Amino acid sequence: MKFRFWGVRGxxxxxxxxxxxxxxxxxxxxxxxxxxTLIILDGGTGIxxxxxxxxxxxxxxxxxxxxxxxxxxxxxLPFFIPLFIPGNTLRLHGAxxxxxxxGIEQVMxxxxxxxxxxxxxxxxxxxxxxxxxAIGQTVTVGxxxxxxxxxxHPVIDFGYRIECNGKxxxxxxxxxxxxNIYDPGDEAYAEYQAxxxxxxxxxxxxxxxxxxxxxxxxxxxxxxxxxxxxGHGYFDASIAMAQRVGAKRLYCTHHEPTRSDDDLEAVxxxxxxxxxxQLNGLEVVLAREGLELEF
Amino acid sequence: MQQISAELEKRLGTAVEKxxxxxxxxxxxxxxxxxxxxxxxxxxxxxxxxPIITIKVLKIINSAYYGLxxxxxxxxxxxxxxxxxxxKNLALSFSTVGILPNKNDAGFDIHHYLVxxxxxxxxxxxxxxxxxPGDADPTDCYVAGLLHDFGKVVFAVCMPEEFxxxxxxxxxEHIPLHKAEKAVIGADHTxxxxxLVKRWQFPEPLVECIAGHHDRTxxxxxxxxxxxxxxxxxxxxYDSNGRVSTERSAVVLAKRFGGDIDAVMAKLGDxxxxxxxxxxxxxxxxx
Numbered sequence: 001m002k003f004r005f006w007g008v009r010g011x012x013x014x015x016x017x018x019x020x021x022x023x024x025x026x027x028x029x030x031x032x033x034x035x036x037t038l039i040i041l042d043g044g045t046g047i048x049x050x051x052x053x054x055x056x057x058x059x060x061x062x063x064x065x066x067x068x069x070x071x072x073x074x075x076x077l078p079f080f081i082p083l084f085i086p087g088n089t090l091r092l093h094g095a096x097x098x099x100x101x102x103g104i105e106q107v108m109x110x111x112x113x114x115x116x117x118x119x120x121x122x123x124x125x126x127x128x129x130x131x132x133x134a135i136g137q138t139v140t141v142g143x144x145x146x147x148x149x150x151x152x153h154p155v156i157d158f159g160y161r162i163e164c165n166g167k168x169x170x171x172x173x174x175x176x177x178x179x180n181i182y183d184p185g186d187e188a189y190a191e192y193q194a195x196x197x198x199x200x201x202x203x204x205x206x207x208x209x210x211x212x213x214x215x216x217x218x219x220x221x222x223x224x225x226x227x228x229x230x231g232h233g234y235f236d237a238s239i240a241m242a243q244r245v246g247a248k249r250l251y252c253t254h255h256e257p258t259r260s261d262d263d264l265e266a267v268x269x270x271x272x273x274x275x276x277x278q279l280n281g282l283e284v285v286l287a288r289e290g291l292e293l294e295f
Numbered sequence: 296m297q298q299i300s301a302e303l304e305k306r307l308g309t310a311v312e313k314x315x316x317x318x319x320x321x322x323x324x325x326x327x328x329x330x331x332x333x334x335x336x337x338x339x340x341x342x343x344x345x346p347i348i349t350i351k352v353l354k355i356i357n358s359a360y361y362g363l364x365x366x367x368x369x370x371x372x373x374x375x376x377x378x379x380x381x382x383k384n385l386a387l388s389f390s391t392v393g394i395l396p397n398k399n400d401a402g403f404d405i406h407h408y409l410v411x412x413x414x415x416x417x418x419x420x421x422x423x424x425x426x427x428p429g430d431a432d433p434t435d436c437y438v439a440g441l442l443h444d445f446g447k448v449v450f451a452v453c454m455p456e457e458f459x460x461x462x463x464x465x466x467x468e469h470i471p472l473h474k475a476e477k478a479v480i481g482a483d484h485t486x487x488x489x490x491l492v493k494r495w496q497f498p499e500p501l502v503e504c505i506a507g508h509h510d511r512t513x514x515x516x517x518x519x520x521x522x523x524x525x526x527x528x529x530x531x532x533y534d535s536n537g538r539v540s541t542e543r544s545a546v547v548l549a550k551r552f553g554g555d556i557d558a559v560m561a562k563l564g565d566x567x568x569x570x571x572x573x574x575x576x577x578x579x580x581x582x
Contacts, residue, residue, distance in 0.1 A: 134362030154380030
């Protein structure tokens with residue numbers, strides 16, 4: 001099993017000299033099973049450079065799993081070149097949207113409208129299939145099993161655990177650690193805290209013991225109090241999560257778009273210094289475009 | 296067991312989909328959703344006081360789309376699962392449909408219904424906490440109280456003529472409303488309420504509670520608390536537009552609560568906080 005980052009930036013693409021080392025594309029991760037099965041986690045702009053490499057292995061059978069429908073996780077999809085070539089198949093998986101009442105097909109439908117994109121879905125040559133997934137559902141794709149976990153974001157967000165012949169990874173998509181919406185003096189505080197702990201335990205179980213835990217780590221500990229409720233995590237929470245679930249490696253991704261490479265490395269160095277001697281063997285890595293792990 | 300036809304079941308279910316929330320909820324949801332910094336707990340406070348928004352939210356989270364094995368019964372749980380922003384947008388989408396008019400063709404007093412439901416909900420929660428710790432979850436108790444008479448609103452909106460006749464029969468013959476409904480419509484509000492929440496895959500104990508709240512065979516702790524709360528609310532003047540007390544009442548009260556309704560009420564103490572909150576919430580500005 002192996003994976004490669006094609007987009008590690010949160011919110012909006014940020015090309016330019018300040019993001020050359022880590023990359024400016026939005027979220028996209030290529031995962032390969034031992035038999036070569038192609039799984040793509042999210043369709044941010046990183047899917048465009050990935051798509052160009054796939055032209056060498058036609059026909060393409062791409063299994064795309066969308067964590068959630070915010071732009072930065074889907075706006076590369078119409079530019080997934082294999083869509084325009086006959087013989088290819090794209091199977092798009094994701095959650096049901098309770099507000100619009102639509103399944104995962106909506107993420108293509110909204111983007112392929114006349115005003116926003118010149119090609120209609122009916123004109124695309126590849127076979128496009130949709131599978132809207134339930135919470136906790138497992139689907140088998142080639143030699144991989146992919147299981148959904150409902151996480152915490154301002155829109156429905158699925159984390160995905162991928163298992164392949166005893167190896168595993170988990171990708172959160174966008175996720176904010178659960179927090180109590182009540183103040184400690186409120187009557188409902190304790191009850192809500194118990195509900196959070198129950199849900200947190202279930203989420204932890206879904207990540208338990210993975211070889212690679214890829215987590216939304218947008219902010220620093222100092223920045224987070226000003227971003228509560230925005231739906232993103234921060235370094236210290238990601239490290240704590242990885243340690244709780246016994247992950248072997250933690251990949252911090254969804255980098256804050258205004259953070260330059262130098263700033264990113266500086267905040268990361270500060271976090272690592274603060275955790276020196278406390279990681280108990282956990283490897284913590286900043287995700288960057290082109291970074292690949294085979295395990 | 297009373298039965299209703301599949302055709303009527305479908306018709307009532309569709310009607311609920313289109314039913315707008317209560318005036319105060321709409322007003323508060325619109326106010327709250329204009330503020331980007333709206334506090335989730337303020338939103339929860341509004342939603343969990345509106346039976347219609349509560350039903351619609353629980354219907355979605357418990358639907359087959361999410362395939363949850365553990366059913367969700369509270370709005371707070373929904374915040375944890377769906378997130379505050381999704382809940383906010385759901386509430387907003389329900390609220391832009393309009394408001395539930397206080398006047399309807401059945402002559403059913405919506406305002407009185409809402410206050411009664413809120414008072415009952417508060418009392419069931421209190422009873423659950425005091426008399427059934429470990430047997431009945433206080434949150435589930437609250438939702439059971441809030442939704443137990445939901446079938447009445449469905450009747451008032453969907454079958455105003457028949458429901459109006461049932462209300463008249465109950466008043467003229469001095470019989471409990473659910474018996475009058477059965478005589479006129481063929482099924483009472485417990486059957487309709489339970490049928491709808493069952494159809495929407497609500498937790499089974501809640502379905503049973505709604506189905507059995509006028510039934511002699513009600514046996515769960517939550518059901519007993521609901522029945523007692525219904526009687527207490529009636530005694531306080533919050534009868535949801537229909538008499539509820541029957542000859543079985545004493546049996547239930549003695550078994551779990553160790554006394555008659557006066558003794559239980561005396562032990563519960565001052566209920567004015569529950570009543571004041573219900574009154575305050577049910578009134579919209581200018582009414």
